[in-house]
Amino acid sequence: MSTAHGHSSRAGGILKKTWKEAGNLKSGLRVIPGVGPSIEQDLIRLGYPTVESLRDADPEEIYTRDCASRGPVDRGMLYVYRCAVYYASHELRDPALLRWWNWKDGCQKEDFDE
Template identity: 45%
Template structure:
């Protein structure tokens, strides 16, 4: 592993609540730095990870991705730096988000 990659892994580990498994999830999607997360959509990341692995992934990974993008964009409210603060408010709202992501992908 190069020193640059090790440094970037360390950078992702700065995301509150992110451990080695969460960093590996992002790495598997080709994400190695906070800068890369700034413009990304957490729901799309979650769907891509499920597609890549070919299995359902626990939704807490999605909540972690939401928190990670918030943090990468400079978010620093302590309550929002906990993955469980990013749970779905309701399933219908999440379904609408997923539908809009899927529609955008087809365009």
């Protein structure tokens, strides 16, 4: 959990990016858990250059457009897109829903309610 080397840290169960990571962001999209340089470029290419541009977007449509533009895409990308849209669309976020793997088909939000 060292922040001196630019790693993510946790405070109060919320994933936070360190100042060093924040300074390296190109579009701001990398504040979204699960979005690194490659997925950031995918989102920009698909017309989502900012977190705000993802607000209330349709993750299924993003995934369909991604597949149409570059051929078959791993289904895991849909789960990342679902997580990204959730992040962009909510100010108060459930920490469990900031993990892309919790957006797999068949997972329900109530599975993570305490």
